[in-house]
Amino acid sequence: MTELTPTYRRVLLKLSGEALMGNLGHGIDPQVMMRVANEVREIVDLGVQLGLVIGGGNIFRGVGLTAIGVDRVSADQMGMLATVMNALAMQDALRKVDVHARVMSAIRIDAICEDYIRRRAISHLDKGRVVLFAAGTGNPFFTTDSAASLRAIEINAQLMIKATKVDGVYATDPVANPQATRFTRLTYNEVLARQLGVMDTTAVVLCRDNKMPLRVLDMGKPGALLRAICGQDEGTLIHSEE
Numbered sequence: 001m002t003e004l005t006p007t008y009r010r011v012l013l014k015l016s017g018e019a020l021m022g023n024l025g026h027g028i029d030p031q032v033m034m035r036v037a038n039e040v041r042e043i044v045d046l047g048v049q050l051g052l053v054i055g056g057g058n059i060f061r062g063v064g065l066t067a068i069g070v071d072r073v074s075a076d077q078m079g080m081l082a083t084v085m086n087a088l089a090m091q092d093a094l095r096k097v098d099v100h101a102r103v104m105s106a107i108r109i110d111a112i113c114e115d116y117i118r119r120r121a122i123s124h125l126d127k128g129r130v131v132l133f134a135a136g137t138g139n140p141f142f143t144t145d146s147a148a149s150l151r152a153i154e155i156n157a158q159l160m161i162k163a164t165k166v167d168g169v170y171a172t173d174p175v176a177n178p179q180a181t182r183f184t185r186l187t188y189n190e191v192l193a194r195q196l197g198v199m200d201t202t203a204v205v206l207c208r209d210n211k212m213p214l215r216v217l218d219m220g221k222p223g224a225l226l227r228a229i230c231g232q233d234e235g236t237l238i239h240s241e242e
């Protein structure tokens, strides 16, 4: 077996909340959680500093709640709290596989986890702890993709990974159109011009303007994360113009 060497020293990984529920209709599938925790351990064991942002779509999404009459700001606050629950669950799963992890929340919930303070987050990363950035940006009307882009830039990550339910960026949504073709490489401007819906525009623009490379890959594919971190051609790479 060939030995894997990491290409990146510090990475921000965005995990799909929805993918955490596996085949369940809601919540967290413990098997999916433990599989991801083990993959994170492999990456940390290689000496890679890892920040995590987990979505909340397996519990609440603001837009879904407004559809049943919840005020948008309250709905988004519920969505952000859902991301805190996922982060706490992942912190626990990581502890079970002997990975030191700290949840840092953008909304103050200091009886449960630390507040997000950038310098403290970087200090945790330098000590080899995984930092779970919870509660998104702390503001309504955003998504965890935007939060992931923001944190990736703030911590000077060398790569952001969006691990999701599809194995890359396609010409059209592959869930709606199974014939769609996958890109191996794209620029952010191409993503915007073609209106490729894999990530919201705010997140795309933040990454583009701050030259943050992004790899989109399948969270359900064993070993995909490790291969991406070792610079292998996994999913789709999105980058700024050369």
Ligand SMILES: Nc1ncnc2c1ncn2[C@@H]1O[C@H](COP(=O)(O)OP(=O)(O)OP(=O)(O)O)[C@@H](O)[C@H]1O
Pocket (backbone or CB within 6 Å): 015, 016, 017, 018, 019, 054, 055, 056, 057, 058, 144, 145, 163, 164, 165, 166, 168, 169, 170, 171, 172, 173, 174, 175, 176, 196, 197, 198, 199
């Ligand atoms: N051009 C495209 N290429 C790839 N996926 C696309 C495209 N357009 C839309 N999608 C959809 O984007 C989805 C991924 O983004 P989405 O924000 O919905 O999920 P997530 O961020 O992984 O989940 P969560 O919000 O729970 O964290 C895919 O499941 C896919 O159906």
Ligand SMILES: O=c1ccn([C@@H]2O[C@H](COP(=O)(O)O)[C@@H](O)[C@H]2O)c(=O)[nH]1
Pocket (backbone or CB within 6 Å): 017, 054, 055, 056, 057, 060, 061, 062, 063, 075, 076, 077, 078, 079, 080, 081, 082, 083, 135, 136, 137, 138, 139, 140, 141, 142, 143, 144, 145, 146, 147
């Ligand atoms: O900065 C943020 C991040 C998230 N939200 C709300 O949380 C849910 C869940 O996040 P997903 O990215 O959809 O998984 C989101 O729908 C928003 O309602 C937020 O308000 N601000």
